Amino acid sequence: MRIPPSALIGLILTGVFIFSAIFADLLMPYAYDLPVGTQWEGPSATHWLGTDTIGRDILSRLIKGGQITIFVALAASILSFAMGSFFGFLAAVSGGWTDQILSRVCDLMMAIPSLIVALVLLSVLPLNLTVLILVMGVLDSTRVFRLARAVAMDIAVMEYVEAAKLRGEKWGWVIFREILPNALSPLVAEFGLRFIFAVLFISTLSFLGLGVQPPLADWGGMVKENKDGLSWGISAALVPALAIALLAISVNLVADWVLSRTSSLKGGRG
Amino acid sequence: MTSEKPLLEIRGLVIEATSYPPGEAPKNVTLVHGVDVTLQKGRVLGLIGESGAGKSTIGLSSMAYGRGGVRLTGGEILLNGREIREARPATLRQIRGREVTYVSQSAAASFNPSKRLMDQVIETSLSHKIMSKPEAEARAVMLFRKLGLPSPETIGSRYPHQVSGGQLQRVMTAMALCPKPDLVIFDEPTTALDVTTQIDVLAAIKEAIQDTGVAALYITHDLAVVAQVADEIMVLRHGKKVELGTTDQIINRPAEDYTKALVSVRGIEHDEKPEAPPLLRIDCVSARYAGTTFDVLKNISIGLPAGQTLAVVGESGSGKSTLARAITGLLPPTKGRIHFDGRQLSADFAGRSRDDLRQIQMIYQMADTAMNPRQTVGTIIGRPLEFYFGLKGSARDKRVQELLDQIEMGRGFADRYPAELSGGQKQRVCIARALAAKPKLIICDEVTSALDPLVADGILKLLLELQAETQMAYLFITHDLATVRAIADKIAVMYKGEVRRYGQKSDVLAPPFDDYTDLLLSSVPEMRLGWLEEVIAHRKANGTTSGNTV
Structure with missing residues (x-):
């Protein structure tokens, strides 16, 4: 199997991110929640990336924050894709009333800006990571639903789906064996995008105080904490911003590669 | 020069x-x-x-x-x-x-x-x-x-x-x-x-x-x-x-x-089988698409005996494929009944038993869209075996290989994807998928019209051999009269949703013709010089210009 260079870069970077997320507690040079220096120290031998607004080690917070950011975003994206594509396929295959009800519920949810729904829900529900993941996953699933339904609509009219229905197959086979494999390419492409949106969404929520709660770190929250330093010429806020950008690029490089492999109709054997 | x-x-x-x-x-x-x-x-x-x-x-x-x-x-x-x-x-x-x-x-x-x-x-x-x-x-x-x-x-x-x-x-x-x-x-x-x-x-x-x-x-x-x-x-x-x-x-x-x-393509000869009690009987079937008031099928009554081939001929828009959809139950008729194997079939396919569904299989014109591009040939052919007969594992694989042998494709095809097959091979796999269900009737909807003549010839020969082996009946939908001559026992000529002419092949293809059948039959290009001039001269002499039907 040949891996193109762009995918290799993406795989290596994503691997580093995942590795550091899994082993965050072992990799952190300092505690992420305690001041270990003065405010906004520049990079040095003791603090490789400097310290933040209250003197905590940025590298340690970046590693811990990465763990939380990636975990929450990944869990929320997987949830939204599982829900969204299942209901989307179901709506496309069933048609009629099922489709109407599912689509109108989805429209209803999309009619209200998701940030506002999230704010309302999170201010009522207990604030922990599980609730955060659930709220984000459910809200994002509306977008996936629409994509999955549109893609599946095109596939559901193909003769091989008709042949499966005429064989007497139940909807489970039709959805998971006939439609899902053919809808995978656009969904994988969308996953790369949605994952990064989820990262940004956590950051937004954290910025508003309803996301990841201090002293836990997440990258968006770190940008917020250190943003005032920018006007003093201090680059502490740019480090987590760069991390978000790097994660976005590497995940999408991998997604592109997976896409090109899944779009091959010869089982990727060429 | x-x-x-x-x-x-x-x-x-x-x-x-x-x-x-x-x-x-x-x-x-x-x-x-x-x-x-x-x-x-x-x-x-x-x-x-x-x-x-x-x-x-x-x-x-x-x-x-x-x-x-x-x-x-x-x-x-x-x-x-x-x-x-x-x-x-x-x-x-x-x-x-x-x-x-x-x-x-x-x-x-x-x-x-x-x-x-x-x-x-x-x-x-x-x-x-x-x-x-x-x-x-x-x-x-x-x-x-x-x-x-x-x-x-x-x-x-x-x-x-x-x-x-x-x-x-x-x-x-x-x-x-x-x-x-x-x-x-x-x-x-x-x-x-x-x-x-x-x-x-x-x-x-x-x-x-x-x-x-x-x-x-x-x-x-x-x-x-x-x-x-x-x-x-x-x-x-x-x-x-x-x-x-x-x-x-x-x-x-x-x-x-x-x-x-x-x-020499289309050199296939096939002797007509004698009249027999029908396996499939269609009584006064009319059908229309949802939301329209126009009948695309009008009072169709035809029958097909077991082990024989009924060719449904007509130009595009004549309702041939709609007839297939009515028989399979994809488009429930608004009027009329469909009898199969001595009992009445439910109009909608969702109301039919698994065995009823198994008995009627369909082969499509475009083999490309009739097979899931993400499934291997083994899965495509194997699924009906698993679904209808509960075959699993090596028993299933063995039967898949038997079917592949039957459609004259060798070893090593079971692991391939449809994209790795030629047009003719794809259509053969579709035939094998239909065969796998051991049906009594196969509906063939323009199965050869997307294929090159030589390849199409091979498919027709295969279908005839399979019929001789397994006594399946074919409902063969086509616009190609050469194909009809080659394989049919009975013929139904369709025009604008009606059956214009219906009967044994020898009767349908023998004069006197009605105007439409005559037009249809005389329009099939023959492989000889001067055919076009003869037909045009004949039509001018008879005063039947086909221009008004165009």
């Missing part, structure tokens, strides 16, 4: 393209390997071959055009003695539309839907400043008349959607002839048309070629069609010349094996 310089001379033409297999490095493929073509003024050369033979590519190269990233990499193309293969775009613009024009397969897709026909027909003549607008319009009307279009004076003011497909194809021919070109490329101009329409268009094109004295390259996969219009025929295969000769030589005395096979 030999002293005269040829209009078109192609020497050692090499055409290449780059293919981009997903997930792999791009690679170069050679489409045409050193082909020579010589065409004198006023002559018609037929280019014939199966899909992928390079006939369209060669045709287009005579105006130095390569479609879809195709590159003309070697050889010489001399048009009117001038080398044009490496000519500059400005020079080519002068040639295209002035010296060479093009008639494509799908006229419907080639016209601008928002401009009137006349404006499009004379556009080239005006943009090349060949004639003034009144002159061009007069010439266009003259051509419309010559091509037998109704109300030639006014048809030009219509829009493309206001004329039929056959008329549009003739308007396109007028468009190509209007700027008085030296050479016209006809690229499968009648392939997309119904057989009854094809004959009129063919006759019109032939007459127009003769009257205007233009030279033509006539590209088609149908030898019987090209035999009617061409002076010479070049048989192509895999981008190489197989044989070149006069039409008479190619049709009557082919030298190469491949040409012989092409000429």
Whole structure:
């Protein structure tokens, strides 16, 4: 199997991110929640990336924050894709009333800006990571639903789906064996995008105080904490911003590669 | 003739393209390997071959055009003695539309839907400043008349959607002839048309070629069609010349094996089986699509005995495929009953038992869309075995291999994906999928019409052998009467949602005919010289111009 260079870069970077997320507690040079220096120290031998607004080690917070950011975003994206594509396929295959009800519920949810729904829900529900993941996953699933339904609509009219229905197959086979494999390419492409949106969404929520709660770190929250330093010429806020950008690029490089492999109709054997 | 310089001379033409297999490095493929073509003024050369033979590519190269990233990499193309293969775009613009024009397969897709026909027909003549607008319009009307279009004076003011497909194809021919070109490329101009329409268009094109004295390259996969219009025929295969000769030589005395096979195609003979009690009985079935008030099937009553073949014939829009949908239960009839194997079938397929569904299998026209591209051949054929008979694991694999052997495909196909198969192999896999269910009836919906003639022949032979082995009944939907002759026991001729003629093959194909069946039967191109003239003369004598049905 040949891996193109762009995918290799993406795989290596994503691997580093995942590795550091899994082993965050072992990799952190300092505690992420305690001041270990003065405010906004520049990079040095003791603090490789400097310290933040209250003197905590940025590298340690970046590693811990990465763990939380990636975990929450990944869990929320997987949830939204599982829900969204299942209901989307179901709506496309069933048609009629099922489709109407599912689509109108989805429209209803999309009619209200998701940030506002999230704010309302999170201010009522207990604030922990599980609730955060659930709220984000459910809200994002509306977008996936629409994509999955549109893609599946095109596939559901193909003769091989008709042949499966005429064989007497139940909807489970039709959805998971006939439609899902053919809808995978656009969904994988969308996953790369949605994952990064989820990262940004956590950051937004954290910025508003309803996301990841201090002293836990997440990258968006770190940008917020250190943003005032920018006007003093201090680059502490740019480090987590760069991390978000790097994660976005590497995940999408991998997604592109997976896409090109899944779009091959010869089982990727060429 | 030999002293005269040829209009078109192609020497050692090499055409290449780059293919981009997903997930792999791009690679170069050679489409045409050193082909020579010589065409004198006023002559018609037929280019014939199966899909992928390079006939369209060669045709287009005579105006130095390569479609879809195709590159003309070697050889010489001399048009009117001038080398044009490496000519500059400005020079080519002068040639295209002035010296060479093009008639494509799908006229419907080639016209601008928002401009009137006349404006499009004379556009080239005006943009090349060949004639003034009144002159061009007069010439266009003259051509419309010559091509037998109704109300030639006014048809030009219509829009493309206001004329039929056959008329549009003739308007396109007028468009190509209007700027008085030296050479016209006809690229499968009648392939997309119904057989009854094809004959009129063919006759019109032939007459127009003769009257205007233009030279033509006539590209088609149908030898019987090209035999009617061409002076010479070049048989192509895999981008190489197989044989070149006069039409008479190619049709009557082919030298190469491949040409012989092409000429003798549809040589299948099948003796009609005697009348028997029906396995499938359709009583007074009418059907319409949801939200419409128009019956697409009107009081259809036909029957099909076990182990026999009923051919349903008709042109597009006659309701043949809708009949199949009504039988399978995809489109529940509004009226009438369908009996199968002695009991009445539920109108909707959702109300049928698993065994009822198993007994009626379907094979589709486009094998490409009838198979899930993400499933291996093994899964495609194996699923009905698992679903209907509960076969699993090695028992299933063994049966899959038996079925693959039955459709004459060897080992190693079970792990392949549909994209790794040829067109004929795909259709065979679809047949195997239907066989796997051990049905009593298989509905074949235009199963051979997307295939090259030789491949289609193989599929028909296979179907006949399988019928002899397993005593399955076929409901064979087709527009191709040659296929019907080859395999049917009974025939139903459909026209506008009604069955016009129905009975044993020998009765249906024997006179006296009703008008429509006569028109249909006489429109099937026969592979001999002068057939077209005979039919046209016969129709003129009988006063039955088919123009009103177009």
